[in-house]
Amino acid sequence: MILFTPNVGVEDAEAKIAYGLFHLLTRVVEDASKISLRPMRGYYFLDVNESRMDDFQQKIQKKFEEMCNDYLTREALVRLPGVQAKYATLYAQSFIDIGGFDLMELFKSATEDYYRDFRSPACPHIEKGAKAGGLILAISSHTGKPYGRDRIYQKSNIKLCSICMALALIGQKLMTLQIRTTFRGKEFKRAILTLVPRSSINGDDFNTLQMKMRDCMETTGRLQEVPALIIPIVVLSRYKDLAEVLTMRGIRYDLHISSLESKIGRGWTTRGTSILDISSIASFVCRVPAREDVLKAYDSLRKGGRGAEILETLTFMLISDDVSANRRHMSNFAKDFYCETGKYLYYETTEYLLTEVCHISKHIILNDSIADVARGLSYFASVRNFGYIDEIRNATTLIEFERSLASGLRELRTRYEAEEKVYLPSEGAIKEVISLAAENLEETKLSIAILALSWRPTAKLKEEVQK
Numbered sequence: 001m002i003l004f005t006p007n008v009g010v011e012d013a014e015a016k017i018a019y020g021l022f023h024l025l026t027r028v029v030e031d032a033s034k035i036s037l038r039p040m041r042g043y044y045f046l047d048v049n050e051s052r053m054d055d056f057q058q059k060i061q062k063k064f065e066e067m068c069n070d071y072l073t074r075e076a077l078v079r080l081p082g083v084q085a086k087y088a089t090l091y092a093q094s095f096i097d098i099g100g101f102d103l104m105e106l107f108k109s110a111t112e113d114y115y116r117d118f119r120s121p122a123c124p125h126i127e128k129g130a131k132a133g134g135l136i137l138a139i140s141s142h143t144g145k146p147y148g149r150d151r152i153y154q155k156s157n158i159k160l161c162s163i164c165m166a167l168a169l170i171g172q173k174l175m176t177l178q179i180r181t182t183f184r185g186k187e188f189k190r191a192i193l194t195l196v197p198r199s200s201i202n203g204d205d206f207n208t209l210q211m212k213m214r215d216c217m218e219t220t221g222r223l224q225e226v227p228a229l230i231i232p233i234v235v236l237s238r239y240k241d242l243a244e245v246l247t248m249r250g251i252r253y254d255l256h257i258s259s260l261e262s263k264i265g266r267g268w269t270t271r272g273t274s275i276l277d278i279s280s281i282a283s284f285v286c287r288v289p290a291r292e293d294v295l296k297a298y299d300s301l302r303k304g305g306r307g308a309e310i311l312e313t314l315t316f317m318l319i320s321d322d323v324s325a326n327r328r329h330m331s332n333f334a335k336d337f338y339c340e341t342g343k344y345l346y347y348e349t350t351e352y353l354l355t356e357v358c359h360i361s362k363h364i365i366l367n368d369s370i371a372d373v374a375r376g377l378s379y380f381a382s383v384r385n386f387g388y389i390d391e392i393r394n395a396t397t398l399i400e401f402e403r404s405l406a407s408g409l410r411e412l413r414t415r416y417e418a419e420e421k422v423y424l425p426s427e428g429a430i431k432e433v434i435s436l437a438a439e440n441l442e443e444t445k446l447s448i449a450i451l452a453l454s455w456r457p458t459a460k461l462k463e464e465v466q467k
């Protein structure tokens, strides 16, 4: 049996309807691995691979009514953005009286014509006789401004049937993260994070995801006021289990973020929406020290520092494919991180970013001579004298590179002779670094400059080596 979501033309609402419907199926089909959700262009395809379907229709109907009664009460609805108190009772009533239709009949046909006439209701079920409702803010932050639907001239709200509304609200309750980003004075802010699957998921994946979403809300349902773009990396770092689920089985997800705002006595309005590839952020966060680095930056943000900027740069790098921009951002990122938190980036964090984000070859990043020289230069970072490191990073020719490296090393030697605790790189390492730079200046200088700002626990001090 196959069911289709209605193709309403807005991404967050469509995903929520799909989740509501999928959840309903997982409650009726015993073996969750037999159902799957597949993203299509603008809508979803739900497949139930079950031959024994006795009373399926009745079971679905009954379960749906139960879910409406449990989740869509007046008390629950009135707390949602976009639901005015005076209409909450009305909505709740319409969900109680939702029976008397054939749910499978409504969802059994696809609405493939994406660019259909948008003056007609967004969901085709109204034409099939289902009761009409509106697309409220609780379902989509594109309510009232469905310009993303493109080339439309009618600006009134999109019409949804009450069944799609109910499914979307259930989907939202179970499968979105609603983060309160604190309130100041009379202003309230909130972000709604909706996962949008980009590849097929089955009922087991769905159940695991749902469980982790719930735990995540409990762990990290409130955040300091932060720009919407950095909410994903902070949330996943504070609750790593969700990041792990998001990287399972190679399934890819985008994340739709809506930031909403309300002033006391007024309703909620949308401040902005964005959609980004959450999979690359999740794989980064799954690396344990990387996640700790994110939390250090978040800590600086909470203390009024520049942590937000640092995390914005990091997020940009993780979701961008522009290698040359990433390489530029990377060196500023490492330096800003150090200045702001007073801590070196973990070596593993740097290694990951240099490999995955800056596309620098492993044989340069993992080269021991580069590590040796970088370790020596990290002295300058520790005394907040970034001149030599910047010069090395900005060298445009091999001669410039050698000259900046030599003056840095000269300074190190002076300090060493004055009995300061500095690490002197070996002659052999310096030679090898110069020959690497002759082969590939860009990658060598960048690796050295950035590794000088990273902690490498395996490297030893010269005194230890000599012993």
Ligand SMILES: [Zn+2]
Binding pocket: 006, 123, 124, 125, 126, 130, 160, 161, 162, 163, 164, 165
């Ligand atoms: Zn509908």
